[in-house]
Amino acid sequence: MALRLLQQRREDGGRAVIAAEGDAAWIVPGVETVYDLASRAIAAGHTLAAAVEAAGRGDAVDPAAEHAAGRLAAPIAHPDPAHLIMTGTGLTHLGSAEGRAKMHAAAAAPEAQTDSMRMFLEGVEGGKPAAGQTGQQPEWFYKGDGTGTVGPGDALTMPAFAQDGGEEPELAGIYIIGPDGTPWRLGLCLANEFSDHVTERHNYLWLAHSKLRQAALGPELLVGPAPEHVEGTSRILRGGETLWEKPFLSGEANMSHYLSNLEAHHFKYDLFRRPGDVHVHFFGTATLSFSDGIRTEIGDIFEIEAAPFTLPLRNPLAQAEVKTVAVKAL
Template identity: 55%
Template sequence: MLLVQFIDEAGSRCVGVLEQMTLHVLDTYTTTYDLARAAIQQKISLAELADKSRGQRKHAYQDLAAAGRLLAPLDHADAAHCYVTGTGLTHLGSADTRDAMHKKIGGDVDTLSDSMKMFRMGVEGGKPAQGQRGVQPEWFYKGDGSVVCASEQPLRMPDFALDGGEEPEIAGLYVIGDDGHAYRVGFAIGNEFSDHITERQNYLYLAHSKLRMCGVGPALLVGDLPAHVSGTSRIYDQQGQLRWEKAFVSGEQNMSHTIANLEYHHFKYALFNRPGDVHIHFFGTATLSFADSISVQAGETFEVESATFGPALRNRLDLVASHYTEVKAL
């Protein structure tokens, strides 16, 4: 099941089940957040509750996308109660990439860079037996709900950034129940988006490079994530011509960590189990245009597409002026 949030012609929020590019609107629930909270309270699956709530109204997905009325697949009314985070060095990549990576991390561990040591730790201990704890991954914070862009919305890059490049990833979407437990609402395709030049200057700048916007959606995949997910990442120039294209893979078959292990090492912190909060957590990637020496320019468009998640995520890159206000002592 794929769920999409959007704004209808009257300006009201809606949730629809997407089937063959037609959205079947839910009658009772106007947000996926409310739907998830109700499913938790009623102790039934999200898919079952969504099916029970289907009404007669329908919308053509393409009309909503063209009108710019799509919303992120999960959000919170107060953006400060939505955490956007992620984990890196989690993906093995293609067969060629895997072979090259295993050669890099082989031999004496003391000769490896810190990043390669972290990757090796994941390969060796990121997929523990059920019920056991595996090695913890690299972890980063991106921001709160205000940094999340829906499909067809501009992805804004501050003018102090040295680079703005896509990272095609899968994100897990979660709601924390009143019992303090994390409930996975589903998964969505995403563009995690980072400043790779800043990160390349020194890996300790990773935290700075991640404090950027991101694209998520448009659809929320309800249920389990397939073990193998394939997709394509593209960049279109200002005239709409294809500039760069590359396939990517994800899912546990292509990862050095299990989803359960990544979830454990995020939600083990009490801070992230506050009732009512929303979490959007990116699981990492092995494919990005920056690795092919592509510098994306303002006005160009990112597209991340995977058949698993329905319609593509599309965001134009915009450059915006940063507004720093000098700190004043009281």
């Protein structure tokens, strides 16, 4: 049974770590955050699972009840949000080029192959290299820092200037950088890599603008080997009714890249191996409501669920108020 880690919001404003295996779940004594637990494991030369076992078992807890009561936070955070880096890769899933190609094909001649399709096909050809080799470089984007991370139940708030707020149901890898610069993968969580697809569709060179948005992380951090096949459902609720629903697939069996290849191309940069930093890296999706002609509205609720995760990720859509920003000469 896979170990799952969750972070509980305590009434005093602090945090507690919940460990869950199968139907059993308990408070992990002696640590307040998953970040602290991971740091302890690295220092001791233990796995996360071994660190949980060494800590013993505190009070039993019901994760579903905590989730329903709104007492679960995102499963990872950094004490200084500026040291949590959100990034991602696109065009990594079999079928993921179709929606992107539709988005950008209008700008190309009918016989021309879009940059998106070329990048996707290069990934299909070289994204799963032989052991010990580095494969094709994927698309990569910067998404923000820890101030843009929201947890289950929290609103996904698009900026006042945004043209769209659309869901992207994905897996996200969660990493911490050890004291010697080694990246350690803590596990995977469900995620909504929230983006502005209208802005992206206008011009692919605006992809960077479209990605500078918040992102939601599901309540559970799945520890241990990454599952080969993840199958779930992404839906949008409006007024209590299902507006749109579609299955989505993830895991390496459904991807054109190995996770190790995506990780190698991210952490090859010295900047991303700064000791103590946390990285949340989104692995991409092939399923978007935008590709099916859906335009979201304020108040819509995004819902993502997938086994082997046991709890869904739900987030309402909101929009920030207009802010006037003026640069002053100093």
